[in-house]
Amino acid sequence: MINGHESVRMSHARSRRSPITGAIVVADVVLADGTDAGRHETIRTEILGRCKDSLAAHKVPAVIRFVEPLDVTAAGKLARADA
Numbered sequence: 221m222i223n224g225h226e227s228v229r230m231s232h233a234r235s236r237r238s239p240i241t242g243a244i245v246v247a248d249v250v251l252a253d254g255t256d257a258g259r260h261e262t263i264r265t266e267i268l269g270r271c272k273d274s275l276a277a278h279k280v281p282a283v284i285r286f287v288e289p290l291d292v293t294a295a296g297k298l299a300r301a302d303a
Contacts, residue, residue: 221271222247222281227255227263230289233281244282250289260286 222231233247251263264284271280 221274222249222267225263225267225270227252227259228267229253236283238282245279246283246285247281248285248287251286 222228222233229250229252231247231249233245235243236246238244247267249263249267255263263286267284268280
């Protein structure tokens with residue numbers, strides 16, 4: 221869903237503990253090169269709309285953070301934090 225947005229280069233969604241609901245979905249999003257930083261709120265709204273249309277409610281990100289490039293492995297996969 222998120223990576224399908226034309227302004228998104230890559231994303232990483234994960235679960236984060238919440239004292240109220242038990243867990244929430246947090247998405248870290250790397251924007252495509254040349255994307256206007258002033259469009260963050262518009263892009264966030266568009267991503268949330270797509271997710272709400274296509275995903276179960278518990279899978280829709282509660283938080284979308286725009287971040288610098290994510291770490292990737294030599295194979296091009298997202299690097300996971302050591303447990």
